[in-house]
Amino acid sequence: METLSIPPINSTSPFASMKGNHVAIRVPDLEASKRWFVDKLDFRVIHEWPFGDLQLAYVAPATDDNFWVELLGGGTPGPQPDYSDLNESLHDAGYHHFCINVASVDDTLTELGRRGVTILGEPFDLAAIGRRLAFFADPWGNLIELAQVL
Template identity: 60%
Template sequence: MEETNITIQHPLRNEASEFSTMRGGHVALRAADYAGIVKWYQEKLDFRLIQEWPFGDLQLAFLAPPNDDNFCVEILGGGQPLPQPDYTDLNESLQPAGYHHFCLEVLNIDQTVAELRRRGVNVLGEPFDFPTISKRLAFFADPYGNLIELASRLK
C-alpha cells in the first residue's frame, strides 16, 4: 500500500468571535424504548451511563464513549416517536435532507468493524478510504435507525 500524507489546512482560529468558546458537546437520539437503547449503547459500544433524569413523560440520559469525557450521546426515551428509516445501504441514506449521522473517531476501522460485527451490529457495507479528507470510514446503525460514522486517519 502506498503511503498517503495529506495535510488538511484549516482557516486560522477566530479568537475574537463572540462564539469562540463554542465546542461540540453531545448529540441527542430519540427512541421509544429507553431501556433498550441505553442497553444497546452499553453492550455494543461499551458506552458509560453518565447521568439519567426525567423530562416530562420521557426518560433522558447521557452516555459517553469508553474513554472520552468530552462527548456524549443524549438519549431521549419513551413515548411514541415516529420511526426512522431502516437503511441497509449508505447511498440510500444520503437521499433525505436533515440529520444524517454522528461520527466517532477510532484508531483502526477494520478492527472496530470486525468487533461490531462480532457483537451483532448492523454495519452498512465495507470500510472505505476517502483520501480527499485523509480518512478511512465506515457506517453502522443502532437498532433504532440512527446512523453512526467511524473515522480513522489514513496512514
C-alpha cells in the same frame, strides 16, 4: 492524498466559547438503547433525568468525557427510515449520523461484527479528507460513522 487546510482558530469571535458537547437521538425504548450503547459499544451511562413525559440519558464512550450522546426515550416517537444502503441514506434532508474517531476502522468493525452490530456496507478510504470510514446502525436505524486518520 489531499491534506485539509483548516483556517486558524478565531479566538476573537463572540462565540469563542462554543465547543462540541453532545448529539441527541430519539429512541423508542430508552432502557434497550442504553443497554445497546453499553453492551455493544462499551459506552458509560453518565446521567439520567426526566423531562416532561420523556426520560433522558447521557451516554459517553469508554474513554471520552468530552463527547456524549443524549438518548431521548418515552412517549411514542414516529418511525425512523430504515437504511440498508449507505448511498440511499444520503438523499434525505435532516440529521444523518454522528462520527466517532477510532485507531483502526477495520479492527473496530471486526469487534462490532462479533458483537452482532449491523454494519452498513464496506469500509472505504476518502482521500479528500484523509480518512478511512465505515458506517453502522443501532437497532432503530440511527447511523454512526467510524473515522480513522490515514
